[in-house]
Amino acid sequence: MTFSICVRERYTDEEGDDQTRFGVAVTTRLPGVGTLCPFASENGAIATQSLVNVELGRKGIEYVDDGLAIEDALHALLNADDGVENRQLHGVDADGTFTFSGDECNGWYGHESGENYTVAGNLLTGESVVTETAREYRENEDDDRPLAERLIDALAAGYAEGGDKREELHVQSAALLVETTEADETEPYYNDLRVDATETPILDLREAYELAGDGFAAAVERYEAARDEADS
Template sequence: MTFSICVRERYTDENGTNQTRFGVAVTTRLPGVGTLCPFASEHGAVATQSHVNVELGRKGVEYLDDGLAVEDALEALLNADDGRPQRQVHGVGTAGEFTFSGEECKPWYGDRVGNNFTVAGNLLTGESVIEEAAATYEDSAPPLGPDADVDRPLAARLIDALAAGHAEGGDKREELPVQSAALIVETTEDRSMDPYYNDLRVDATETPIEDLRETYEQAERGFEMTRERYEDADDGDNTEDAG
């Protein structure tokens, strides 16, 4: 029903402090995927799909917050799940990656582990969907990609990865026109304002990637306008006036 990507990126903030950000993005030919599949915190990102068990994502992130490695957290949850053969779950933690695709997932299904990221999907037109999503992300991921732009937000680059997979065919169920897409980005950085574009959902549309990108662009525009207006505020309370 879905393909998704989870990533971990290390970077240096404006004060020269080492930070880590985690992101997850997903799209499917069903409505409301953002309520079911993507989960993230400042300790990792998890995507749960294919006969979705939301607890794999919710508890998975909770376990990561408690200090468990991602492979230990997700494997433990899968071992306690009677529906394991139908599940697909993957994610990244502070220092590792994990993928699982049960043998009863619907074809085409599969997953891939890359350098600091994972991609997985099921009910796809073919393997090229996740390969293109992975390649597009790799090309933009600092410091690996030849086209990497360290100033371009991760949220925008996650949308690019979804767009690449979608262009390859994505979810094969063309008879289902109502689709959805979502993304979440979290970071260890303590910021006075969290960008509005780091937690976005398009719940019901026939053009999920285009709509998610437009939503991102409007949210980015709104964030920059708000930050410019209130950048001299002593605290975050004044930003409430913008709402």
């Protein structure tokens, strides 16, 4: 019912320290996908979809946070899942990637992975949805723009290829989540966004991202001004 992308990016922060960020973005022709499919922490990102088992994402991130490699964590969870043939599960951690599509997922379904990303989808118009989502991310992987913005672009590329094939379902949703190893007491609002019910999920997610970015910048400016005034 979905297509999604998970990524890992290493970068250097303003202090010159090495950091890693993880992101996941997803869209589908059903409401509320952000409550079910995307999971992320400072240690990894996971998307669980098709016939969704939320515990695969929730426990998967818990296991990765506990130090288990993502491949071992997700294999273990799938091996204990009676509905494994209907599951689609993928993600990244600090060192590796994992992709799985059960034999009874609804077509078109499939996945793709690269050094720092995984993409998967089911009930799609075709393979090009996954291919274009991955291509868009790869081509902008080294861009200086925030990861959240580039994840929206990746979803937009897949959506333009047809996305979810169930055109009779007009109520759609989209979500993104970005986490980082970098400690920041003012975590940007645009790193955790959901559009739960709309007919234009990518457009609305992009608008929410832009508004959240403006709101975050305005809040930082206001609080910094108030702090400077208090210190003077």
